[in-house]
Amino acid sequence: MKRTAPKTRSITVSDVARAANVSKATAARVLGGYGVVSDTIRADVMAAAKTLDYRPNELARSMTTGRSGIIGVVVGDIENPFFSLAVRGISDAARAAGFNVILANSGERIEMEKAAVRLLIGKRVDGLIVTPSESRDISHLRDIHRSGRPLALLDRALPDLDVDTVTVDDRCIAMQATRILADAGHRNIAYVTAVDAEGHEYRDLGQIYTSSVRERIDGFLTVCRDAGIDRPERYVRLGATSPDQTRRVADKLLSGPDRPTAILASDSLIALEIFRVIRQRGLRVPEDISLITFHDADWTSVTTPPITVVDQPVYALGKSVAELLIRRLKGETRPPERLILPTAIIERGSVGPPSNRKP
Template sequence: MTKAPSRARPKTVADVARAANVSKATAARVLGGYGVVSDTVRASVTAAAKALDYRPNELARSMTTGRSDIIGVVVGDIENPFFSLAVRGISDAAKAAGFNVILANSGEKIEAEKAAVRLLIGKRVDGLIVTPSESRDITHLRDIHRSGRPLALLDRALPELDVDTVTVDDREAAIRATRVLIDAGHRNIAYVTAVEGNGHEYFDLRQIYTSSVRERIDGFLAACRDAGIDRPERHVRLGATSFEETRRLADELLSSSERPTAILASDSVIALEILRAIRQRGMRIPDDISLITFHDADWTGVTTPPITVVDQPVYALGHTVAELLIRRLKGDIKPPERLVLRTAIINRGSVGPPPVMW
């Protein structure tokens, strides 16, 4: 039986020190980037480290310096293009400032979010960026804040938590998108969101524990009521948490005796599944039903017809929140900022007047 080759022992600071003929403490200062050494000694230690293929022990270095140069990020659903693009913004800002990023996905579940925060703290990250899955249970976020480790919130605000926050104008964006449909003549409009609220039926805003979703539903209902639409909440659907659930909700709406003539989707993942359900029924956009979605995902501009969207500055959201956190990590002590970025409506071909039969 052939014996498996033994793994080479990782090179240590002591190995580098012996090769460079300096003390272990001196080698540690050079390799850790702290303290004062001569240019000659630094060059000697650096050359020895390269020759030995030395790889730093990041945990040990963070225990020595008190810094890991790592930012922890927790988002709701990394498969959602919105969060993927926001994380790209975070990563680019972090890299430019000399930080690395560890990403965790909560799946919009509070217990998974708490576990992710614990894991990242265990990794000794310098600061965290979190998209809170809900506003009821934020003890773990308060604990981060109290510990002195900087925390910033992405996309969802928590008014009771005094930390840097970057969001978009969700309520106003929903009002503008709904008015596009109302101005086209629609009075029977549905709103579909992934957030869960003890079932799929909407009763009031107290069901909604995700701030951005609460703002959007509030804006949608406000625009409908301002237009004199009766009981607009009857077409709000919650819980589009998977392809299967979204398809079930879409089929339910499209087969209803009060079938909506227009749908506003809370994100592009939901909108794509609604589009599939519409086409499977042989219905046409916008002749039979109109559709608008939040987030200008790549696919929305190449369908026939292309989809009208609420264009959110997603990359800027991520980049900006990372910049705010990095400022804190560099010693900024000014009061927390709550930045609200503007959205825009991109009008395409998916909105038309309601069918004559309605």
């Protein structure tokens, strides 16, 4: 006759209470982190929990206290170093305050973002941090806000949603980066972004529903027009959504008779693929093509030449937005804050005057 192994019984709050010689209610207060007990009793209960290897039932605790101790986070692309570093800032701030983090990826698609929000709410998260993929459809975010569950926005502001938000001044910093290229003498300047639109071709800002990208393109075009550049929008390229697609965009951009002499990339993943295509086509940075990218990724400082970058305070963005949310979770009531963190440009060796060499 086959024997079945005895089931291992989970250690309960009652077990810890008996071992510590306190009531179950007292043990629950200590283990749940709420209520008031003496330091001696707290030490006794925690020692008993450690000896018994007590592991809290998070679902049961959330049903009892109304809190899960979890923050839900939805970002656009977890493979992008920008979001990876921002999430590290969120996680560090959450851990320091006694919260855990559940991370979800929207792929910059609104339906995936909505599904991620529904999933996290189903997990009974206490609050959410979201990087909204677009500004035209925010009904799911309004629902979170109306429910009373705290919501904070990372990197992208929504003027129509009055919640805590942490961003940089994307328009201003895009203007600064573009002005560096224009001041170097460039008149054929391209802007390449992962955001796409119907038809895959840029026509006007009304196509762009991601707030930070819209502000960057606006800043880019403003400086180009101020510099007397004719029809600068013809060099705005959309749809660099993957390494393969970015290489196709870059190949097409650099193969034309009026190829740009300078490129501003919207993130370091795009810039890396553009840099590769430039090299593969036998061109040089900055002699043939000048290059600037948003985000000071590790690779940008070790290439030859090193790449001029928009140095965004990415870790601080994540840490700051988490701290704002945690203050809400701890009961602070105050008007929503919109923090704009300072951003700098690190000038390296990837910008020079336009080349006179024919394509």
